[in-house]
Amino acid sequence: MTKHTHDVSDLTKNQALVMNALSSANGPLSAYTILDELREHGFRAPLQVYRALDKLVEFGLVHRLESLNAFVACRHPSCEGESKEAVLFTICEKCGNVQELISESVVKSLKGLAEEIEFSLKESVIELRGICTDCKAA
């Protein structure tokens, strides 16, 4: 039986390297950017990155941004388990800044909708595109 919580000490070598690359980045990274950063640590092929990413996403430590084809370290205390239905991102189209949030009100309306149309919701992809506060000011 797999454990239901995960921290860095649970990770394999490659997973830890990828996790570290994402954690120390100030925003989302593409798989190939991660690969390039980890070549000095022995990475040679995309699959090494993709395999690690698969696991990290499964563990809830990393999120995939579908509209960017990129990955970002989770900034929440716990996005594991059920909260995959809930997490959402804002993406600034000017500066690229990405913010991770959970909105109870959004979750509620989505679950209500799903129930209404009898759709068995497993996971929500919610990516809000626009201009962030900082860029509006400037």
Place this chain on the structure above:
Amino acid sequence: MTKHTHDVSDLTKNQALVMNALSSANGPLSAYTILDELREHGFRAPLQVYRALDKLVEFGLVHRLESLNAFVACRHPSCEGESKEAVLFTICEKCGNVQELISESVVKSLKGLAEEIEFSLKESVIELRGICTDCKAA
């Protein structure tokens, strides 16, 4: 000044061909699937498809499904203009069925959230993954 409404009669030859391919499909198609279908009509290169898709998406006649890397004809009377903030999709992970919806309640909570965090929302990507009614029954 560009017109604010678009129907098939406004479209260029390539745009019309791509629109027709998507309209007659019963679900989303990838750009390369469209290309293959249109080879018999003279299409030779991906760019012919992507250029048409760009315009069709801009017109609101076609939506891009980010989590599928695919495109689908709009099934709504009018998804043009402001409603890009509002449209959402359910995607059945079993049968691949895609449904396009607008939920006032979801729109409202998203706009409320955006206002709260002072994010200037231009467009929402909302793709709900799960199991559709038909597949639950079976």
Place this chain on the structure above:
DNA sequence: ACAAATATGTAATAGTATTACAATAACAAT
């Protein structure tokens, strides 16, 4: 020690999207 399961290495390939440049067609204004 042994078997089973998990993780890793490597190469090849498949799938998605854009850049660059040339040619053509559509359109408006002389």
Place this chain on the structure above:
DNA sequence: ATTGTTATTGTAATACTATTACATATTTGT
């Protein structure tokens, strides 16, 4: 009609993203 302008199309090459297939190594449980 001719010119200048813009939008559209054609084509090739390239870049970016992700998976399949197969071999090897490591970890885990007994």
